[in-house]
Amino acid sequence: MRDFRTISGRILVLLLLLPFGCREKFVPSFQSPPTGYLVVEGILNDGDGPTNILLSRTNPFNADTLRFETGAVVRVEGDDNSVFGLTETQKGVYSVNDLHLNQSQQYRLYIKTLDGKEYMSEYVPVKSTPAIDTVSWRYGDDGVNFSVSTHDPNKNTRYYYWRYEEAWEFHVPYVSTLKWDTQTYGNAQHLVVLPIQPDYSKIVCWPSAASTSVMIASSNKLSADIIQDYPIAVIPKGSEKLAYMYSMIVRQYALTLEAYEFLQKIKKNTEKTGSIFDPQPSELKGNIHSVNDPSEIVLGFVSASTEQSKRIFIKANEIPNWGYQYNCGVDSVDQLGGGSYLSFQMAKGFNLVPIDILIKNHETGEITAFTASDVRCVDCTLKGTNVKPPYWP
Numbered sequence: 001m002r003d004f005r006t007i008s009g010r011i012l013v014l015l016l017l018l019p020f021g022c023r024e025k026f027v028p029s030f031q032s033p034p035t036g037y038l039v040v041e042g043i044l045n046d047g048d049g050p051t052n053i054l055l056s057r058t059n060p061f062n063a064d065t066l067r068f069e070t071g072a073v074v075r076v077e078g079d080d081n082s083v084f085g086l087t088e089t090q091k092g093v094y095s096v097n098d099l100h101l102n103q104s105q106q107y108r109l110y111i112k113t114l115d116g117k118e119y120m121s122e123y124v125p126v127k128s129t130p131a132i133d134t135v136s137w138r139y140g141d142d143g144v145n146f147s148v149s150t151h152d153p154n155k156n157t158r159y160y161y162w163r164y165e166e167a168w169e170f171h172v173p174y175v176s177t178l179k180w181d182t183q184t185y186g187n188a189q190h191l192v193v194l195p196i197q198p199d200y201s202k203i204v205c206w207p208s209a210a211s212t213s214v215m216i217a218s219s220n221k222l223s224a225d226i227i228q229d230y231p232i233a234v235i236p237k238g239s240e241k242l243a244y245m246y247s248m249i250v251r252q253y254a255l256t257l258e259a260y261e262f263l264q265k266i267k268k269n270t271e272k273t274g275s276i277f278d279p280q281p282s283e284l285k286g287n288i289h290s291v292n293d294p295s296e297i298v299l300g301f302v303s304a305s306t307e308q309s310k311r312i313f314i315k316a317n318e319i320p321n322w323g324y325q326y327n328c329g330v331d332s333v334d335q336l337g338g339g340s341y342l343s344f345q346m347a348k349g350f351n352l353v354p355i356d357i358l359i360k361n362h363e364t365g366e367i368t369a370f371t372a373s374d375v376r377c378v379d380c381t382l383k384g385t386n387v388k389p390p391y392w393p
Helices: 011-016 257-271 344-349
Strands: 038-041 043-045 050-057 073-078 083-090 093-097 106-112 118-121 124-127 132-140 143-151 159-168 178-185 188-195 208-210 215-218 226-236 245-254 288-290 303-305 307-315 331-334 341-343 352-360 367-374
Touching (some): 038 118, 043 050, 050 083, 143 245, 245 303, 331 344, 341 344, 344 352
Parallel strands (some): 124 303, 331 341
Antiparallel strands (some): 038 050, 073 083, 106 118, 132 143, 245 307, 352 367
């Protein structure tokens, strides 16, 4: 649906303005407030489809989990006094559907957090985004490379931003017909396996992911407003993503110069640092400020734009010799173990799932040996949903 990790996942590095190439352990003297700084991410989507705004907080230097800002009041305000309320649909995600804006007006984002602090963005114009011409892919030695092309015949766009969501069909090779259980013999409990009805709903799933890199381009130095074959993603050869069927939807937005420059700083600070020859980190100043305390740091840039999108599919038979392998082995298990067999206890300890019967005592019905495999090779829902997406063929 959307990706909000571009700023939040890396924002503290940008604040610290770390020196790069150091060999000694770096302990930053920079201290953010205990609650962290507010991070605002999202684009006001003019037209059909949702507008999603993520509110989160920066973390301490050694933390890597996202802290969501919940319970806030969020709305879009027009300079014509129009108001559009957003509802918290997930933790920290505030949404409104079909936000049809007046392109002759300007709009801002208003936020009131649960502790009563207020934040506002500057008013921004609503940009009209031209259509995507093509989303292309090329199969090479390194895998599949994706690119996007677009143009504006009116030469009014010049600054472009893309993000994408991808989904793929994933299969597991085994179906379990057995399950672990325990039975009491005397004063002790013993591991046993019992037959079950196979659950075929966990064979095929559809994992998904969203883009994490900052994808922007400008035609400002060209006579024509054209972006040709801008690279957006690479899927390495042999990846499970292209084992059966793959889909990518690319979303395109027109930016103002100010929004483009903000994202350009994020891109340089997060993707092109690491050596003395790379651009050094620079201060990030967005268009959002605290109403209560103008000196408070707020991170993010609010833009308003129409959205253009294009979806593509790739089938496995379009990319020969892809080389995907399940890497799913099968172990033999019996009660005591020994030789090529694992014991019941070892198999359970390795988190193996019983699959099929090898040996069964026909007098008692007890299953004394069976095959087993790793749970990831039996249950596809560990990687994605087993509900087929509505757009899937």
